[in-house]
Amino acid sequence: VFRSRADAALTQKLYDRVPVLIDKRTNRNCNPWNITFLRMFDMDTDSSLFLTKADLEGSGCERQFPLWSYTKGGEPAYLPLLEAKHLHLFDHRWNTFEGADERPLLESEKTNIEYEVAPRYWVPAADLTKRVNSKDWPHGWVLGWRDIVGSEGRTLIPCVCPLVGMGHKFLLMLPSQPPALIAALYGCLCSLVCDYAAKQKTGGSSLGYFVVKQLPVLPPDVFAEHALALILPRLLELTYTSRSLRSFAVSLGYLGEPFKWNEQRRAVLRAELDAWYARAYGLTRDELRYILDPADLMGDDYPSETFRVLKNNEIKKYGEYRTRRLVLDAWDRLEAGDLK
Numbered sequence: 001v002f003r004s005r006a007d008a009a010l011t012q013k014l015y016d017r018v019p020v021l022i023d024k025r026t027n028r029n030c031n032p033w034n035i036t037f038l039r040m041f042d043m044d045t046d047s048s049l050f051l052t053k054a055d056l057e058g059s060g061c062e063r064q065f066p067l068w069s070y071t072k073g074g075e076p077a078y079l080p081l082l083e084a085k086h087l088h089l090f091d092h093r094w095n096t097f098e099g100a101d102e103r104p105l106l107e108s109e110k111t112n113i114e115y116e117v118a119p120r121y122w123v124p125a126a127d128l129t130k131r132v133n134s135k136d137w138p139h140g141w142v143l144g145w146r147d148i149v150g151s152e153g154r155t156l157i158p159c160v161c162p163l164v165g166m167g168h169k170f171l172l173m174l175p176s177q178p179p180a181l182i183a184a185l186y187g188c189l190c191s192l193v194c195d196y197a198a199k200q201k202t203g204g205s206s207l208g209y210f211v212v213k214q215l216p217v218l219p220p221d222v223f224a225e226h227a228l229a230l231i232l233p234r235l236l237e238l239t240y241t242s243r244s245l246r247s248f249a250v251s252l253g254y255l256g257e258p259f260k261w262n263e264q265r266r267a268v269l270r271a272e273l274d275a276w277y278a279r280a281y282g283l284t285r286d287e288l289r290y291i292l293d294p295a296d297l298m299g300d301d302y303p304s305e306t307f308r309v310l311k312n313n314e315i316k317k318y319g320e321y322r323t324r325r326l327v328l329d330a331w332d333r334l335e336a337g338d339l340k
Contacts, residue, residue: 003304010287011200017282018216032219034176036135040166050121068116078122081165084146086117089190090238092161093117113242113258123165137174140247143186144172149205153310156198158189162244179251183235184223191277196291196306218280231276234269271326275334285331292324
C-alpha cells in the first residue's frame with residue numbers, strides 16, 4: 001500500500017532494474033543466489049529440547065568460551081539458542097538475558113571483543129548439526145533475518161551470526177555461493193534501499209518467507225572484483241566484533257583480531273555502504289534523498305514518510321538526522337571518486 005505516487009514510481013523503478021530474490025516464473029532464473037531456507041528450532045514444538053543454565057550446570061556440564069557452549073566429558077554438548085531479539089543489523093550481540101530479564105548490551109560490553117550475549121536456553125549440539133547438515137551448509141556462521149518488523153525504524157533486519165541454535169523468529173537463508181558473495185548479499189539486505197522496498201510490501205508485523213522472496217535484491221553478477229574490494233572491508237569490520245564470528249572473518253581471508261566497537265566509525269561505514277548500494281540499485285541522488293526523508297525533497301507537508309522513527313531518534317540523540325548527512329556525504333565522495 002503506497003502512501004504516494006512517488007513511492008509507487010520509485011518502487012516500480014527498483015523492480016524494473018533489479019530482480020526479486022526468488023522468482024517462481026518459469027521463464028526466469030528463479031534463484032540466482034541458489035538459496036535454501038531453514039527454520040531451525042520452533043520455540044513451541046521443540047521446547048522439550050531446551051535447557052537452562054541451571055539445568056546444564058546441575059547435570060555436570062561446564063561452560064566453554066568463546067562459543068559459550070557447554071561441554072560434557074570434554075566434548076561440546078549444548079550450544080546457545082539465539083532468538084530474534086538477540087540480533088540486529090550488523091550486530092549479533094544486540095540483547096542479552098540476565099536470568100529471565102532481557103536487556104540491551106552496555107557500551108562497555110559492546111567494546112569488549114570477548115563478551116558474548118547470554119541466551120535463555122541451550123540446545124543439544126547433535127540436534128543442531130543434524131538440521132544444518134540436511135542443508136549441506138559448510139560454514140561456521142549463518143545469515144538470516146528477523147521474522148518480525150523492527151520497532152527501531154527498520155523493517156527488514158538481517159544478521160550474520162555464529163552457527164548456533166536459532167529460534168523460529170530468526171529465519172535462515174543459506175546461499176550456495178562463495179563467502180565473499182554471501183557477505184555482499186548481506187550488505188544488500190541491510191541497505192536502506194532494500195529496507196525501503198520491504199516497507200512498501202509489509203502491512204503487518206511479520207516478515208515471512210513470501211515477503212523476503214519478493215524483495216528486489218541485487219544479483220551476484222553485480223559484485224565484480226572492484227565492487228567487492230570496496231564493500232567487503234567495511235562489511236567485515238561492521239560484522240566481526242567478537243570472537244564468536246572468527247569463522248566468518250577467516251572465510252573472508254581475514255586472520256586478525258575482531259574489530260573494536262566504535263559507534264561513530266560504524267555510522268560512517270554503514271553510510272558508505274548505503275551510498276554504494278543505492279548507486280548499484282541505479283538511484284539518483286534525489287531519489288536517495290527521498291528514501292532517506294521525503295520531506296527533505298518534497299516539503300514538510302508531503303504525506304509520505306520512510307524512516308521517520310530513525311530520523312526522530314537521531315534528532316533526539318544527536319541533534320540532527322545523522323544518517324541522512326552521512327549517507328549523502330558518502331554519495332558525494334563516491335561520485336567524486338574519493339571513496340575507495
